Amino acid sequence: MEEKDGVIGALLDRRAAEEGLRRFGAEVDFRWETGSTNDDLKAAGKRRAFGHPVLLSVARQSAARGTRGRQWRRLGDALLFSLGLALPQFGHRAPGLISIAAGVAVVRVLRAAGFDAALKWPNDIWVSGGKAGGILSEIVRDAEGRGSVVVGVGLNVTLPADHAAVTTSGWRMSALAVGEKSPFENDPARRTAMLTDMAAAMLTAFRRAEDEGVETVLQDFPDADAFAGRSVFWQDAGSGMLAEGVDRGVDADGRLRVETEEGELLLGGGTSLVNAAGGWM
CATH class of the missing domain: 2.30.30 (SH3 type barrels.)
Known part of the structure; x- marks a missing residue:
């Protein structure tokens, strides 16, 4: 991926993301394209469990997946990233709460940015009454049995106004901007800030669940x-x-x-x- 002054492909600013996630000791990797960001980080976690969080974002995925292996359909611009980290203790006991904690965190960031966002249980990102994205959490272990979790997020940024796409469960598809230009058009700083804020909110939610117990997730879910x-x-x-x-x-x-x-x-x-x-x- 072409990089000049830390700005990658006029989409994301790696240095700004690294600074925004510095307090978590996170590594940031931006690429133009891959098969699946989740698969890439799962492979890394199988080789060796994550000692620090790793954020991987791409412009395009050729083999993106959703829940139960369903193909993730991209119909316009999208924000695509995965976060790999050591498996939190609560994730050993209640892996189903990982996606929910991540989803609540993403919803809060979107609402703070002015979007009408919510979480449809267990892992669908809802914007303006339709499915705008989803979260896929997967657990892997290395040869020594140490666990890692990879949390992938796919979020539609734009959709054409005349789209008729629906999910397999009958829900209409949505996006941050339907029939309008991208809120990130020609603005890598804003796109980077949104991505960084989501990753930081997810890591904060995981830490809070570890420190204060999973009750924090149960308490936060109803609002989202x-x-x-x-x-x-x-x-x-x-x-x-x-x-x-x-x-x-x-x-x-x-x-x-x-x-x-x-x-x-x-x-x-x-x-x-x-x-x-x-x-x-």
């Missing part, structure tokens, strides 16, 4: 939750039928607590909330 106190729908694993309940937050394992007529149920991370009116598949 896109469907807090509202009815949600999912496909029942047993019957295959559409089931309904009211979103009541998450438990200490990151499962969604839903209130139904039969009592409270806990939905695991393999469950997807579907848009009952949106042609989910």
